[in-house]
Amino acid sequence: MKNNIIEVSNLNKVFKKQTKSSNLISYLKTLILPEYTYFQAVKDLNFQIPEGQIFGFIGANGAGKSTTIKMLTGILQPTSGNIVIDGYNPQNDRKEYVKEIGVVFGQRTQLWWDLPVIETYFVLKEIYQIPDSEFNDRLAFFDDILELRKFINNPVRTLSLGQRMRADIAASLLHNPKILFLDEPTIGLDVSVKDRIRQAIKEINSQKKTTIILTTHDLRDVEVLCDRIYIINNGQEIFDGTLEKLKSSYGSMREVVFSVDHINDIEKLNYKLKFPEIEVYVKDNDIHVIFDSNKTVLPELIKYTLDKVVVKNILVNETSIEDIVKKIMRT
Numbered sequence: 001m002k003n004n005i006i007e008v009s010n011l012n013k014v015f016k017k018q019t020k021s022s023n024l025i026s027y028l029k030t031l032i033l034p035e036y037t038y039f040q041a042v043k044d045l046n047f048q049i050p051e052g053q054i055f056g057f058i059g060a061n062g063a064g065k066s067t068t069i070k071m072l073t074g075i076l077q078p079t080s081g082n083i084v085i086d087g088y089n090p091q092n093d094r095k096e097y098v099k100e101i102g103v104v105f106g107q108r109t110q111l112w113w114d115l116p117v118i119e120t121y122f123v124l125k126e127i128y129q130i131p132d133s134e135f136n137d138r139l140a141f142f143d144d145i146l147e148l149r150k151f152i153n154n155p156v157r158t159l160s161l162g163q164r165m166r167a168d169i170a171a172s173l174l175h176n177p178k179i180l181f182l183d184e185p186t187i188g189l190d191v192s193v194k195d196r197i198r199q200a201i202k203e204i205n206s207q208k209k210t211t212i213i214l215t216t217h218d219l220r221d222v223e224v225l226c227d228r229i230y231i232i233n234n235g236q237e238i239f240d241g242t243l244e245k246l247k248s249s250y251g252s253m254r255e256v257v258f259s260v261d262h263i264n265d266i267e268k269l270n271y272k273l274k275f276p277e278i279e280v281y282v283k284d285n286d287i288h289v290i291f292d293s294n295k296t297v298l299p300e301l302i303k304y305t306l307d308k309v310v311v312k313n314i315l316v317n318e319t320s321i322e323d324i325v326k327k328i329m330r331t
């Protein structure tokens, strides 16, 4: 049995916002007596993460993932609850704690924009006081799995998004942290680059035994990487388990999109009579049908639709995290 490196108990975050006044009189009033609204973004989260686990932390937009990650990394103070990570309290022991973690935000870079990548690495070497031999060994390891060589001497601003992500991952791990927070590491990348990044993450986890907290909207990241999936919605836990458990419960969800000329045709479809379990919504000139492939037969659904309306195009999509979250909430 592995030790838990992360322990979160009864974690809550309530944001307090000053109410905006709509006119001058109420504005003057609020100068004397400010009014506040409260919003609870994280509600009583409890989980433990064993050393070396890849923990998929997922949820729809606004579910509370970033707020939780900010509390785990020590950026935000929880309203209540406890976080202990490798024996540290992220907020109170910040100086020591940052040596234990690496953080990568897919949408932002921690590298200096105008500097060649290697120069940022040298700065990090000084900040974390990494001895020469360790620095060289780690750089060789990351070069091996992330192929940094091709662009390590180029300014960050000239890198492609995939190269920048590879450079960022190496930067976050140069000080050999025990825990890596990865926020959307494959966002905006094409399929082959995504695969490469995923393989590198796997390799780092298996060779360095790094515990990884991965936030993503991409179900494929979850499928390829995560030992465990933790889903939140409206700040609350709604699923905690393995991919197998998630798949056997919800993985048979599919989406088919019918593009039509006349969106009013949808009335002719009367889907609910024939396929009572499906979920339908309309966006622009597209009819989106979300269904469980164990219960609804796709060819039947397509034939039924084609018999009733004129369809210009048919697209079958993989299930998104959003679809799974919706489905879990209904069950």
Ligand SMILES: Nc1ncnc2c1ncn2[C@@H]1O[C@H](COP(=O)(O)OP(=O)(O)OP(=O)(O)O)[C@@H](O)[C@H]1O
Binding pocket: 015, 016, 017, 039, 041, 059, 060, 061, 062, 063, 064, 065, 066, 067, 068
């Ligand atoms: N500083 C803040 N003040 C007030 N409300 C906030 C603040 N930060 C976040 N929120 C609210 O808390 C909720 C959770 O936001 P959060 O950014 O944690 O979601 P998320 O799961 O990371 O979403 P996304 O996938 O879109 O990044 C949202 O409703 C958001 O508007």
